[in-house]
Amino acid sequence: MITLAKNELYRLFLSPLAWIILALSQLILAYLFLTHIDYFIQIQAKISAIPGAPGVTELIAIPLLNNAATLLLLIAPLVTMRLIAEERRNESLPLLLSAPLSTQQIVLGKYLGTFGFFLVLLFMISLMPLSLSLASQLDFRLLASGLLGLALLLASFSAIGLYLSSLTKQPSIAAMTTFASLFLLWIIDWAGNTQITAESSNLFSWLSLLRHYQPLLQGQVNSSDIAYYLIVISTFLILTIRRLDSERLN
Amino acid sequence: MQPIWLQPNGLILLNLHYNMSSVLLSAKELSRSYGQQHAVQNINFEVNKGEVLGFLGPNGAGKSTTMKMLSGNLSPTHGEIIINGYDLLSQPKQAKTHIGYLPETPPLYKELTVKEFLSFCASINNIPSAKHKAAVNTAIERCGLSDVTQRLIGHLSKGYQQRVGIAQAIIHTPAVVILDEPTSGLDPIQIREIRHLIRDIATEHSVILSTHILPEVEMLCDRVQIINNGQLILSDTIEGFSQQMQTSHLLVELTFPPTVNVLENIAGIITVETITSTLFRIHYSPEHNPTNEIVSHAATEQWQLTQLTPQQHSLEDVFMKIIRDEQAAQ
Numbered sequence: 001m002i003t004l005a006k007n008e009l010y011r012l013f014l015s016p017l018a019w020i021i022l023a024l025s026q027l028i029l030a031y032l033f034l035t036h037i038d039y040f041i042q043i044q045a046k047i048s049a050i051p052g053a054p055g056v057t058e059l060i061a062i063p064l065l066n067n068a069a070t071l072l073l074l075i076a077p078l079v080t081m082r083l084i085a086e087e088r089r090n091e092s093l094p095l096l097l098s099a100p101l102s103t104q105q106i107v108l109g110k111y112l113g114t115f116g117f118f119l120v121l122l123f124m125i126s127l128m129p130l131s132l133s134l135a136s137q138l139d140f141r142l143l144a145s146g147l148l149g150l151a152l153l154l155a156s157f158s159a160i161g162l163y164l165s166s167l168t169k170q171p172s173i174a175a176m177t178t179f180a181s182l183f184l185l186w187i188i189d190w191a192g193n194t195q196i197t198a199e200s201s202n203l204f205s206w207l208s209l210l211r212h213y214q215p216l217l218q219g220q221v222n223s224s225d226i227a228y229y230l231i232v233i234s235t236f237l238i239l240t241i242r243r244l245d246s247e248r249l250n
Numbered sequence: 251m252q253p254i255w256l257q258p259n260g261l262i263l264l265n266l267h268y269n270m271s272s273v274l275l276s277a278k279e280l281s282r283s284y285g286q287q288h289a290v291q292n293i294n295f296e297v298n299k300g301e302v303l304g305f306l307g308p309n310g311a312g313k314s315t316t317m318k319m320l321s322g323n324l325s326p327t328h329g330e331i332i333i334n335g336y337d338l339l340s341q342p343k344q345a346k347t348h349i350g351y352l353p354e355t356p357p358l359y360k361e362l363t364v365k366e367f368l369s370f371c372a373s374i375n376n377i378p379s380a381k382h383k384a385a386v387n388t389a390i391e392r393c394g395l396s397d398v399t400q401r402l403i404g405h406l407s408k409g410y411q412q413r414v415g416i417a418q419a420i421i422h423t424p425a426v427v428i429l430d431e432p433t434s435g436l437d438p439i440q441i442r443e444i445r446h447l448i449r450d451i452a453t454e455h456s457v458i459l460s461t462h463i464l465p466e467v468e469m470l471c472d473r474v475q476i477i478n479n480g481q482l483i484l485s486d487t488i489e490g491f492s493q494q495m496q497t498s499h500l501l502v503e504l505t506f507p508p509t510v511n512v513l514e515n516i517a518g519i520i521t522v523e524t525i526t527s528t529l530f531r532i533h534y535s536p537e538h539n540p541t542n543e544i545v546s547h548a549a550t551e552q553w554q555l556t557q558l559t560p561q562q563h564s565l566e567d568v569f570m571k572i573i574r575d576e577q578a579a580q
Contacts, residue, residue, distance in 0.1 A: 003373040007359075014361045095357035095418065098321040099374040100346040248325045 001105045001112070004096075008113025012079070018117060021075055025068075026124055032067045033128045036060045057139040061129035062217050065146045068125050069153055069213060072118075073182050076154070079117060080161025081175035083110050084244075088169045097248070107240045111162055118154040122147065142219040149216025152229035156209060157182060159236035166243045185209045272299045274348075274425045274456050275320070280329035282315050289315040290480045292329075297426060302452045304471030304488075305460040308573070312480040313460040314354060317430040320458065321351035334425045347376060350424040350455075354431050356415025360404030364395055364414055367403055368421060375422035385421055393417040393447060409440030413447065420451055427455045433466060445469060478573050500532040502544060503557035516543050531561075 012018045040059045047053040087093045096106050126147055132138060160181055165174040189208035205211050209232075212225040275297040282290040290312040297303050305313050318324040320331060322338055322345070331338040336345035359367055368386045377385050390396055393413045398406060403414055412432065419427050432448060433441045448470055451457060461467060467474050467488065474491050476484040484491070505528060507513075513522045513530065518538030523531040534540050541558065548555040 003370065007370050010366075011359060011361055090358075090360070091353065091355040092357040092359060094318075094321070094323050094351060094353045095371070096374065097323045098346060098349065098351040099371075100343045100376055101374060102343065248323065 001101075001109045004101070004106065004109025005112035005116060008083075008110050009116045012113070012117050017078065021079065022121060022124060025071055025075060025121065028071060029064065029068055029125055030128065033060070033064050036063050055139060056132055056136045057129070057142050060132065061138070061143050062146055064125075064129060065150055066217060069150060069210075072121070072150075072154060072157065073186060074179070076118075076157035076161055076182065077175040077178035080114055080158055080165055080178055081171040082165070083114060083162050083174075084166040084240075085168050085171040085174040089171070103241050103244045107162070107237060107244065111158060111237060111240075114158045114162065115155055118158060119151070122151055122154065125150075139219075145219045145221050146217050148221065149213050149225075152216075152226065153209060153213055156229050156232045156236075159233040159240075160185075163236040163240045163243070166240045182209070273297070274299055274334055275458070276332045277316075277320065278330050278332075280316070280319060280326050280331065282312075282319060282324065282327050288480050290319070290326075290477075293477070293480075293482045295475060295482065295485060297456050297458060299425075299456060300452070301473060302448075302457045302459060302471045304467040304474040305458065305477060306462070306464065306467050306474055307460075307477040308462055311477045313462075313477055314430055315480075316477070317351070317353070317428055317458070317460055320426075321349055321353075321428050322346055323351070323353075347422065348425040350419030350422065350427045352415045352419045352427075352429045352432060354434065356411055357418070358403045358411060358414060361402065363400050363402055364390070364406075364417075365399045367414065368417055371418045371421050377422055385423075389417040389421040392420065392450065394443075407440075409436050409443065412436060412440070412444055416444070416447060416451070420455065423454070425456060426458060427451060428458045430460050431462070432459065433461070433463070476572055484572055499561035500534065500541065500544070501557065501559040501561055502530045502532055502555070503528055504530070504548065505554035505556055507553060508551065513544075516540050516547060518543065529557075 037060055040056065043059075084093070087096075101109075126143075129138070129143060157178075161174070161178040164178045164181065165171070167177070168174050185207060186209055189205035189211045206228070212228045215222055215225055273296045277293060277295055280290060280293040281288070293316060295303070305316065307313050315324065319326045320338075322342055325339065331345075333345040334348040336348070338345040359370075362370070365386065368389055369382060372382050372385045373379070390399055393416055395410070395413055395417060398410060403411060406414070416429070416432065419429070429448065433444050436444060445466065448457060448459065452470070457470075459466075459470060471488050473485070473487050475482055507528055507530070510522050510524060510530075513519060513532065518534045518540035519532055520535055521533045523533070525531055532540070532544075541560070544558065545555065547553070
């Protein structure tokens with residue numbers, strides 16, 4: 001399993017895609033980071049007098065993490081699309097299927113490999129707000145909660161992407177369906193804003209990936225939000241395992 | 251030892267090559283259907299230690315489906331597969347450590363170098379890390395990949411990629427190596443090299459090989475099974491198979507022939523069929539070829555031999571004949 005994860009990560013870094021994703025997301029987020037700093041410097045004088053005013057972490061780090069989540073929503077499908085779809089297209093899947101590995105190991109290995117890549121990305125992103133600690137006082141707890149939220153979000157993206165990649169032979173179809181699913185889960189709570197019925201909007205807003213991310217960005221680590229992400233992750237991993245198993249039967 | 255069996259044309263053959271010693275792979279009542287279509291129906295066979303079993307059949311006969319089932323890539327709709335004592339369906343992990351599989355398209359990660367790829371294969375096949383290097387090096391050496399260890403698999407020629415595929419299948423020294431059309435799409439030189447490699451592998455592993463090329467079976471296999479329309483229509487040793495096909499006929503033309511009785515008394519000759527007054531078809535037992543005797547008799551007794559032609563069916567003929575018979579029977 002660990003071997004598979006390592007191999008997955010290694011092969012990802014052999015392709016230019018991984019490097020381009022790392023470089024470009026870093027570039028875009030760095031630009032956003034600068035604008036947040038700019039804005040903070042502008043208003044710093046005004047808010048410094050107010051007691052309990054938001055600090056550096058709230059005004060720079062958290063908006064950055066918020067932007068990062070949106071950006072990663074666009075990027076994640078590109079990383080996850082190749083996971084199983086490409087193996088299928090290259091007909092390299094029999095290598096894993098005829099090795100003494102269980103389907104669980106194959107799926108978890110691939111999942112951990114991808115999540116490993118996202119952790120690298122997360123680490124790179126977190127360096128930006130952390131660099132502020134050289135010159136200022138950071139609220140490390142708030143930052144940690146935000147980073148945990150982003151990590152859980154990425155873990156869910158990977159699980160959903162992995163499942164959709166296991167359904168098709170074409171990586172581009174996997175990317176498109178992943179993007180559509182993630183986007184839908186992102187905006188599904190908008191239905192909650194329009195007044196239809198209280199019940200359905202509750203369900204929709206509970207389903208929203210974004211709705212569970214916001215509390216974490218505000219520093220509230222609720223077990224219900226974490227449970228939501230864990231449920232999403234395990235559901236899609238189990239679906240992927242079942243999908244690969246059923247392929248042998250059908 | 252397989253019992254004495256009777257051939258359709260009345261020949262009795264002793265089959266000494268069949269050795270029941272140890273069965274490494276056995277498939278019982280194996281069936282697989284895709285919806286309404288039966289790809290493989292009720293196939294039974296065994297592979298013994300150190301044996302090369304050839305699966306012969308036209309395209310679409312069910313060879314690849316059988317290979318996929320044997321390697322655990324596809325579940326049979328019905329039947330069981332025992333590999334080295336482990337049931338592939340109920341103990342897949344243990345069973346799979348004893349098989350190496352090369353599908354029609356070699357399963358390769360083209361962005362890796364040969365060495366990286368093989369060491370990945372070594373670790374997913376549960377080779378302890380201490381023996382990793384040795385396993386990789388042995389596989390590289392056996393498959394003649396020493397010159398390309400640091401090259402990317404994607405940049406190799408098809409023949410070399412096929413070798414990497416074979417190396418991947420033998421890296422964990424499995425009991426049974428399953429090769430699905432290992433020489434398809436290669437040029438003649440590469441085919442010769444791959445055949446050589448397969449023969450080399452057969453010294454240490456049992457091999458199951460599928461192909462639609464008859465000479466390949468003749469060259470490589472100890473035993474042959476012919477599959478058509480998902481059914482096993484012949485299973486025999488390669489000697490038995492060839493003998494069955496070489497109908498042991500001689501076409502003899504004599505200007506001054508003796509009586510048929512005289513010819514039939516020559517050692518080895520079973521029956522003599524008179525075609526014209528001077529032309530005879532002679533059936534002989536495969537163990538005793540009477541050609542030399544006929545020539546010496548013809549010389550001493552002035553029969554004036556004008557033609558002596560051994561009539562043999564090629565494997566191609568036999569293959570087509572069996573398939574035609576099968577279709578006619580249906």
